[in-house]
Amino acid sequence: MHELVLVALLLGLSAAVWLVLLARRRAGQAFVPYEARRPVPWGLLDVFLALTLLVFLTSVALATLGDDITCRPDEPLDPDAVSRQLTVILAQALVSLVVVVVSVGTIWLRYRATGADLGWSAAKVRSDIWLGVIAFLALAPPVYAIQMCLVQWFESKHPLIELIRYNPQPPLIAAVIVSAVAVAPLVEEYLFRGLLQGWLERLADGHDDPLVLILGRADQAPSVAAPGAARWPVAVSAFTFAILHVTHGPDWIPLFVLALGLGYLYRQTHRLLPAIVVHGLLNACSLLVLLVS
Incomplete structure (x- = not known):
């Protein structure tokens, strides 16, 4: 009964948000106002090194620990x-x-990058959190609807979800909450929206020579991306993010839709906090549904 009330509340709030968004479009306005900024200073090398370092350190950690996140439904985990x-x-x-x-x-050391370059503005924390909540209300119902349709035919297999589904022990639940609700949104939004999409937007701008695009350059000029900036960086970063979840069954499809929305938020604001809030709330709701059920 409580679940139905929560679903009805979410759908009602989402409908109200979409009415406002569609009214903005009819008035010739963007869903989210565009905020121009100078191109990011980093190059493809910085993107490559960050992703390579993530893969390398994760592999080293798992090799050192000699284990991975595993779970068999018919074999509950022992204390060890x-x-x-x-x-x-x-x-x-x-x-x-x-x-x-x-x-x-x-x-920061190479380019003396500012907070704005890195997608952060202390002066807009409150408004960014509020924007993230509004965006969550707009994105969550369609993302969940796609997911619910797909799992009718294909099994969803997220290792963290499977782990606490069959081993609902408080320490594991707490660790999964920290990982999925706090760490993953921060890390993934920085890597895919900030680092990758930020660089792709510089590439799409077309004003830099190939060497600068690869090695990066601190561009102190006040040049900014035009309001009609290319949209394809949003799609490329979203697809890259989604395809890395292809081992989780059909989850990559709704994640692609989600990532399009997150990429749009970053494109319009050039700040990461709204996308982090959306990502964290979505993961929190998914875990809440699992724990309640």
Whole structure:
């Protein structure tokens, strides 16, 4: 009964948000106002190094621990296995955060990148959180609807979801919440929206020579992307994000739709916090539904 009330509330709020958004479109306005900024200073090399470092450190961590996130429905984990899985989850989260810190530090040292370059504005934290909540209300129902349709024919297989579904122990649940609701949104939005899409937008701008696009350059000029900036960087970053989840069954399809919305938010605001809020709320709702059911 409580679940139905929550679903009805979500759908009602989503409908109200979409009425406002469609009214904006009819008035000739964008869903989210475009905020121009100078091109990001980093190059393809910085994107490649961050993603390579993530893969390398994750592989080293798993090889050192000698385990991965595993779960068999017919074999509940014993206490030692629970401890190992807990260590793996927290190690992967820590590795991801280390990669973000190293990447941000490197970019700051090489280019003296500002907070705006990196998708952050302390002055707009409250408005960005509010924008993220509104965007969540707009994106969550269609994303969940696509997911519900697909799982009728294809099994969804997310390792963290499977782990706590068959082993609902408090330490594992807490670790999964930290990983999925806090760490993953921060890391993935930085890598795919900030780092990758930011660079793709510079590529689409077409004003830099190939060497600058590869190695990067601190562009202190006040040049900014035009309001009619290319949309394909949103699609490319969204597809890259989604295809990395292809081992999770059909999940990559609704994730692609979600990532299009997240990419649009970044394209319009050039800040990461709205997308992080959407991503975190969506993961939190998915876990809440699982835990309640």
